[in-house]
Amino acid sequence: MSSFDYFTLSEEHRMLREAVRDLARDRIAPHAADVDEQARFPQEAHDALVANDLHAVHVPEEFGGAGADALASVIVIEEVARVCASSSLIPAVNKLGSLPLVLAGSEALKKRYLAPLAAGDAMFSYCLSEPGAGSDAAGMTTRAVRDGDHYVLNGVKRWITNAGVSEYYTVMAVTDPSRRSGGISAFVVEKSDPGVTFGAPEKKLGIKGSPTREVYLDNVRIPADRMIGDEGTGFATAMRTLDHTRITIAAQALGIAQGALDHATAYLRERKQFGKPLADFQGLQFMVADMAMKISAARALTYQAAAASERGDADLTYQGAAAKCFASDVAMEVTTDAVQLLGGYGYSREYPLERMMRDAKITQIYEGTNQIQRVVMSRSLLRAADTGKRN
Structure with a gap:
């Protein structure tokens, strides 16, 4: 910063x-x-x-x-x-x-x-997405069937961050297939539960240090009291969770962008071409100004969304989606420009910019792609407008 x-x-x-x-x-x-x-x-x-x-x-x-x-x-x-x-x-x-x-x-x-x-004795992961249910999370097929005082879970969860390292997993599973999103419930599954296994780590473009793996649930039998909330409320809880945690992705994107700008400006002050520092060239100064301006806007939107999260504002769904969408787009743009500012060095692993550019990309994808964020925002705005008309 x-x-x-x-x-x-x-x-x-x-x-x-x-x-x-x-x-x-x-x-x-x-x-x-x-x-x-x-x-x-x-x-x-x-x-x-x-x-x-x-x-x-x-x-x-x-x-x-x-x-x-x-x-x-x-x-x-x-x-x-x-x-x-x-x-x-x-x-x-x-x-x-x-x-x-x-x-x-x-x-x-x-x-x-x-x-x-x-x-600090355990980490938590979140299991919503599946091989056939990404943006359409309500289309999940993982099942949880009641058996006395237990539920038996079967299915596959995909793109699970820190899978295999985390000890605990919040798992969304279908308890009533006839009700679509209203038939999804949330459970806590432990890594040590019999029937829980993990796929091979995904080979990713970025965030390579955070393991992303499939989670396999093969007749995983857990006590019924590990259900989070009432039966059938899991999807609503999942969406409420994302309203708050999309802001953390905005924060991550913001940090990546700021780190890239920090490295780029330091390089421009030190590197000389044509007998003077690169920082003296107006074209590059304009790039730096635009990068900083967009980061400042992303920070304002992210901090505003954090305040909305803390207060539980009625428009939190919009605020969280907007912060995540805007900050991640800024991160991708800023890191790409930062690589450009360093020229060949930006493309080299000698400097961290190429890593930051690769890492930035995922912020436009996970916890809902930025296309989905725009759907979320528009629906939230239109619902608010419709409510205003009725009132």
Whole structure:
């Protein structure tokens, strides 16, 4: 992030930003290139985040967490993503996977699973997508059949972030096929449950340090009290969760973009051509100005959405989708321009820009493609307009 901060943050938020920035620079950034090159889980980042209680700051205090607000979660993810996008998925996906419990879980379920998450003893993942149900999540086929005091789950979940590393999984499964989205329920599945296995890690363009695998559920028998909320409410809980957590993807995109701009501007000041620094060339100055302007706009939209998340605003669906969509588009544009500013060096692994450009792409795709975000936004706006007419 540049030295110019146009947001009036509380002293607590400013201190958090500085603490995470220092931690990311000293403990996470030195391993980022190797994590990407080896496509390995960023264990150093995980350990550093856990040691500083930054791996799941959203967990309420009554369950051993920091009870941090939505803006604090954004700041943590933004600052980590600024140096390593893969590492930023540790706090981001811990929130995604566990937020259904926070929103709809029983007190007993929260205590059982949020406490070890807060302590750093376990990670959470989120299982919504399937091989045949991506954007059309309601078309899932994973089944959960009641059997006495248990449910038996069968199916395949795909594109599951941190699968195989996480101990706990929030799984959406069909309990009543006749009701489509109204027949989907949410459950907590443990990695150690018999019948839970994982596919091979996906070979991805970016975020290579965050394992993405299929999760196989083969007659997985779990107690009925592991259902999150009432039967048939799982899809609604899933969508409520995404309203909040799309903002964390906006934060990740924002961090990636800011990191790219930081590296590009440093390079322009140091690199000389035609007898003067590249920073003296007006054409390149214009590129930098446009990049910074768009990042500032993305930050404003992201922080505004975080505030809406914390307040539970009626237009949160729109706010979250808009922040995710805009910030991720900015991240892709800024990282591409940053590579261009470095010329041949930008295309080389000697500098982190090519990694950042590859990492940025996924932010336009996961937690709903940006095409889907535009559908979400338009529907939200049109519903609001229709409600206004009726009122």
